[in-house]
Amino acid sequence: MPSNPQFHNLIRFLDESLVEHYGDVGEGSLDDIIGSQVELLHDANDLTRTGKKAVVHELLSPIASAPIFVCIGLNYRDHAKEAGLEIPPNPVVFTKPPDALAGPTSEIVVPSAAKMMDYEAELCIIISKTGKNIPEDDALSYVLGFTAGNDLSSRYWQRAPRSGGQYSFAKSFDGFAPLGPTILHPSFATEDLQVQTRVNGQVRQSASTKEMIFTVKQIIAHVSNGTTLRKGTVIMTGTPAGIAGKMPGQPWLKHGDVVEIEISQIGCLKNKLVFEGEQ
Incomplete structure (x- = not known):
């Protein structure tokens, strides 16, 4: 550094x-x-x-654009447990397209096709330079910094039989990856960043990044294995327990809800959801 x-x-x-x-x-x-x-x-x-x-x-948004979002699933033990899934032996990877990017205060337009809407608070890595086959001990030299993100998800499209076991379509609608409000320089980041989600002021998720199964270095090394990571790529590192889909009654996000994702040292993004046809 x-x-x-x-x-x-x-x-x-x-x-x-x-x-x-x-x-x-x-x-x-x-x-x-x-x-x-x-x-x-x-x-x-x-x-x-x-x-x-x-x-x-x-x-x-702290970045004007992203070539791709590389996303990690099941990277917190408590989230894997609530989902009833085994701890994976390696990072589970899926992607979101560039147009998923949104700002920290943007209104998120939810298309009518996106039902059973859920939130996922995530620590996000911003890649500073293009690389491939990046070793763990050199991984942080490819990091511009860290920001907060919300991996918005339509569980309707994520669940069987519509998903076919694939996550991407459920999470790839325009604006489904708001980021911000700041990018924390990696030299100031600790391994114990506090992550919290609030919906209309109610705390839904609360965890520490020290609970991640795979570290930032391990994730970068894995996703760059044989694969070029372009400058500006956003890596979303997974969400902790507390998603709506696993809460009693499944309190899905609805029109007008305000979702706040806050990570210590980075700040809070606050997005209102506007459902098509319900304005």
Whole structure:
């Protein structure tokens, strides 16, 4: 890791004139980014400081685009247990397409075909440079940082007989991967990041990333085995127990629900769900 990181908590945002910038929240409060003044960075390819500052008017997804989302299933023992599934011997991998990307405050439009909607809080890895066959001991050198994500899922399409045992379609609708609000530089991250999901203020998931079965290094090494990881790839590292589909009564997400995914040191994304045909 660099001895002098270029940023602490990276954001992409619009200023009061609706001009897009990259900035560094620094070590300040992650609870009141909107309206705060932050140091500006040059751009996505040059994250050095400009010496200027701007006021944050609107937070955007911390990355403008992603070539692909590489997702890990069953990476928390308690989630595997609640799902009634065995602990896998290696990371279970599926993908989401680029258009699944959404911002930390975006309204998520849920198509009428996506029924039995569920949330999944996940620590996400942002890949900083293209690589292949990355060894575990070099994995962190490929990490730009970590952000929070919600692997929104239509259990209707994830369950048999419609799924055919495949996860991707159920999770690949436009906007089904909101990220943010910041990217935490890896040199500041700990192995004990607290992950929490709230639906309309009610806590649904609460866990620590130290409970993950496969570590960040192991995941990067596995998914790059014989496979090129492009710069900007997002790796979603799995969700803990507490999904709606395994709660009593299965309280699926509904029109107007507000889902908050919060990870310590990263901040909170807060998305309202808008179901097609119910506006």
